[in-house]
Amino acid sequence: MILLIHGVYLIDEKSGTNLLFRKYGELDMDETLISGFLTAIRHFSSELKREKEPNRVQEIEMETYKIVYAFEGEVLAVAIVDRGDSTPLVRSALKKLAASFSNDYAVILREWNGDVSIFKDFLPKLDEILMDGKIGEQVKKPKLKRKLMKSMVRIGFISEVAFLVGELCDGKKSRDFIASELGMPLEKVIEALGELEKKDLIEWV
Amino acid sequence: MKFLKDVWEYYFTTSTGRNGKRIIVIHAVAPLKRLKDLGLDDESKIKQLWLSALSEVPFLSKKSLDNSLFEIDFGSEEVEVRITLSQEDIS
Numbered sequence: 001m002i003l004l005i006h007g008v009y010l011i012d013e014k015s016g017t018n019l020l021f022r023k024y025g026e027l028d029m030d031e032t033l034i035s036g037f038l039t040a041i042r043h044f045s046s047e048l049k050r051e052k053e054p055n056r057v058q059e060i061e062m063e064t065y066k067i068v069y070a071f072e073g074e075v076l077a078v079a080i081v082d083r084g085d086s087t088p089l090v091r092s093a094l095k096k097l098a099a100s101f102s103n104d105y106a107v108i109l110r111e112w113n114g115d116v117s118i119f120k121d122f123l124p125k126l127d128e129i130l131m132d133g134k135i136g137e138q139v140k141k142p143k144l145k146r147k148l149m150k151s152m153v154r155i156g157f158i159s160e161v162a163f164l165v166g167e168l169c170d171g172k173k174s175r176d177f178i179a180s181e182l183g184m185p186l187e188k189v190i191e192a193l194g195e196l197e198k199k200d201l202i203e204w205v
Numbered sequence: 206m207k208f209l210k211d212v213w214e215y216y217f218t219t220s221t222g223r224n225g226k227r228i229i230v231i232h233a234v235a236p237l238k239r240l241k242d243l244g245l246d247d248e249s250k251i252k253q254l255w256l257s258a259l260s261e262v263p264f265l266s267k268k269s270l271d272n273s274l275f276e277i278d279f280g281s282e283e284v285e286v287r288i289t290l291s292q293e294d295i296s
Contacts, residue, residue: 029263030209030210030258032210032215033209034262036216037229037265040218064263066236068266118247
């Protein structure tokens with residue numbers, strides 16, 4: 001299973017205070033520690049990719065991960081994603097997220113007393129915008145790394161379902177599309193993709 | 206202690222070191238009594254705690270931790286820690 005967003009932070013840009021955090025996936029994160037780093041790293045401007053906002057960080061690529069930033073008003077939305085993931089997609093979602101948060105809490109933030117618990121109500125909206133952290137599944141699609149053979153099923157190397165699913169993994173079809181094509185529940189397709197992934201037979205492109 | 210923030214107050218600053226390299230400094234303070242209650246009563250244990258927490262940060266490499274500068278000051282009531290990391294080691 002792919003997971004695009006590992007963690008998301010909404011940070012007060014002026015103070016660097018972590019307003020809201022949502023973790024997806026299994027990375028164990030000390031949210032305050034990481035938000036501190038995210039803010040600090042952002043100050044190193046020379047390694048930044050600049051787009052329309054010349055003084056603001058858009059993205060920082062690390063060895064394994066990528067940090068994607070988006071701004072709206074006083075709110076900085078930051079996501080930690082896998083390095084190979086689509087930055088435009090994440091940025092677009094983060095911009096929407098920061099705008100929505102700014103809109104909902106603009107008045108409160110003006111006279112905010114530092115209590116971050118009041119922002120928890122925003123979590124359902126955050127999950128909706130980021131599709132529970134699986135927003136990347138809109139773009140990443142499974143692709144076979146090598147041809148499947150019927151003998152793989154016969155010798156028990158892969159299941160029949162995995163074979164059927166694998167045959168449709170051409171890098172263009174989403175898992176939803178594959179499920180619908182095969183008339184199979186999505187959960188079953190996900191399971192089959194997991195099986196193929198474990199056997200190193202597919203990649204996500 | 207589940208998270209550092211449960212005991213420590215800390216903040217980050219960025220700067221340029223004497224060698225011209227950019228650095229991130231974590232400044233942290235904790236009540237000495239609280240640390241003693243948690244069995245964190247000497248420098249090596251406190252250092253171990255911080256390095257352990259930092260090792261969980263996904264974009265901090267082992268190299269960045271190996272090269273970090275750890276400084277600790279024991280006051281009468283508080284313990285202050287400064288951890289300096291080179292920006293170029295963060296990847």
